[in-house]
Amino acid sequence: MYRYGILLLKPFTSCDFCFQGLVEIIGLTEKFTFNPKEGIDNPVMVITEDTDSVPTPSPRLCVLKREEGESYGFRLRVERGRQGHIIRNVELGGVARCSGLQDGDRLLEVNNCFVDDVPHPEVARKIKLSGNQLCLLVLDVEAYEQAMSQGQDLQGLAKAHKGKGCKPPRLCHIIRDPVSGLGINFTPVEGEKGRFSVNLVTGGAAEKAGVCKGDRLVWMNGATVSDLSHSALSRMMKKCGNHITILVTDSESEKNYMRQKMPILPTMAVPHNLPYRARKLHMVSGPEGYGFLLQLEKAPSGRTSHVLREMDRGSPAERAGMQDGEILLEINGESVETLTHEEIVDRVRKSGQKVSLTSITPQGLEFYTQLGLSPLLFCEDDAAEKEKESCVRATEAEESAQKEMDGLRKARLCSLQKGPLGFGFNLGCVPQSPGTFISQVAFGGSGQSAGLLVSDVVMEVNGQNVEEKYLEDVIMLVKEGGCFLSLLVMDKTSYNKMKQANAPTRDATDSEQEEENCEISSL
Structure with missing residues (x-):
């Protein structure tokens, strides 16, 4: 058993990340060559900086694809004295190199999300959560430095590259209505294999879940539909049961994605009606710690997880909205998937008096696992709501006593x-x-x-x-x-x-047998 009373957001010390995948270059950087002979005989010529003659830097779109367990083959760095997120150590013959990513490239976007002004750890996290397919928009060294020296709007530059009408796709979860069913069906786009247009029941379940008439279907329950026939898609629909999760985009955006040869990925999507979301819980340690137990448990499926248990009444954990049985995904933004129980406890100890935990219900974890997505892709941050403290309440002790009575x-x-x-x-x-x-x-x-x-x-x-x-x-x-x-x-x-308060005291033998099968830490 361990009990801690301190936790703080852990400062990020490393700025070097290694990734792995396949890239396609869209667009070339224009080159400008000055001819010194032009105008040399003109005695009134004054050489000044002519910004109109300097070409606009052109970003490159790199689409990386890797096999399961394969590395993207590059590192992302922040370097002292240099601006931007820098691509380094592009492996010879690796996925990144074969796709056209170059040493020194500056990263502008990850999966359609502008990241030049985003903290480095968060950018690295976005890449790690992308899975086995990744879209990067980059500028080469010269183009980036030129843009910065001219004070160009890099975000505007990225938008101009994509063009107008390129909206993010929508990940929609549809729950069957007893009367109108799912309220959706699909029609093949004439002459184009693997492309399907959406038809809706007005006011039906699909429409309520964020699907729009004329949308294009990209992905269903974790499977890309580009290789499916209409009959295969219909069979999938029949097997989906009472709910279905689909990725859709409007037809104009689909054209833009196709023009850029960019895949439409769930990692780019805006979520609609998802039944489960991971949550960020922010806590400040009290006199007796955070008031919960961290327990290593093995589920019937065989999966081992770090589970949040037994929130003390009135504790920082309860005030943060922690629920018994939730599964811990991150601590201070760091995934716990590969960490041991002791390593997590060590990070808690080193956090100071504040800690940020990301958690999800077991049902939520199972939902994302079946879709082949990370539950960390779509996360609610409860900080604003949970930090509200009532200044009109008498004292913390009085509040705790009142809770006991209620x-x-x-x-x-x-x-x-x-x-x-x-x-x-x-x-x-x-x-x-x-x-x-x-x-x-x-x-x-x-x-x-x-x-x-x-x-x-x-x-x-x-x-x-x-x-x-x-x-x-x-x-x-x-x-x-x-x-x-x-x-x-x-x-x-x-x-x-309530059940714990009414439960009879267990003897020492029962407690010892239980603790042999799990690891528990009081936090």
Whole structure:
């Protein structure tokens, strides 16, 4: 067991990152040659700087593709006395070199996102999260230095290269409506294999999820559709079940992407209606630390994760919005995927009195894993909301005492009437264990109107206690209620605290056996 009371954003010390992939050059840098003989016989000629005669620097688009486990074959650096994010150590015969990336190139964009003015660690993070395909917009050394000396707007230069009408794609999650279904179908673009136009049901699920009429389908449930026939796409639709995640773009933007020979990637997308998002939690250490446990756990799937557990009431962790059972993804912007439990604890110790954690629910991690995407691509930052402190409350001690008194009142009775979306929620459970929780709440449905929240623990169904019942039994009780349903629920953190307070003391043997199977740290 470890308990810490300090954590701070860890200063980033390294400015050298190694990446790996395949690049296509779009556009060439123009060269200007001055002829000294021109005008030499003119006695009134005055040599001045003629900015109109200097060509505008032309960026190059580099599209890198690598195989699983392969390196992109370059390093990204920040160097003292030099401006910009600099491409270095381009490996001979590597993906970057074969694609045209050159030593000294300055990085302007990563996957259509301007990064020249972005901190170096964040740029490196964007590249790492891109997966096995990456789009870089670069300027060579001379062009970059020329642009900087002339005070040119590099972001405007990047936009001019892409042209007008090149909007980011949209990653849309569609949940089937009981009446109108998914509200979407696809028509092949005539004469062009692997391109599909979107048709929508007006006011249907797809339209509500951010899909627009006439959009072009790029990607479905993790699979690029460019190599699919219409019949294969139809089979995929039939197998998708009650929900589907697609990547779409408008037809004009698609033309621009094709003109530039740029792939349309989920990493470029704006998310719409995604059911799960990773969250950033910012905490300042209190007198007794952060008030949560970090536990190494093995899921039934075999995946080992660092799990956030047992938030103390009124602790910095609870105030930051941490939820019991969430999986830790990052600490101070650094991925924990390859870190051991001890290494994470060490980083906590060295952070100072502040820490930033990125976490996601187990269901959310499974969602992104099935799509083949990193859950860190789409992240909510709760800092602004969670830092609000009420100056009118008496004292922290009084607030904590009041919370203790209100603990049992956190259970909520939610009355629902079946509508077009049914009851508008899904139930989930821990495999082979009793107890159920709300796993999904449909937007605009009865469940949302009644106040149900994702992760709420279901305590009673129509007045009958179901805390020790299995999912199948709970579903039967829900169905037996007909068109009306009454649920007694409690948020997961409060429920776990309540059960912990009422739980009998375990003997030493039980505790020792449990700790042999996991690593736990109090933070």
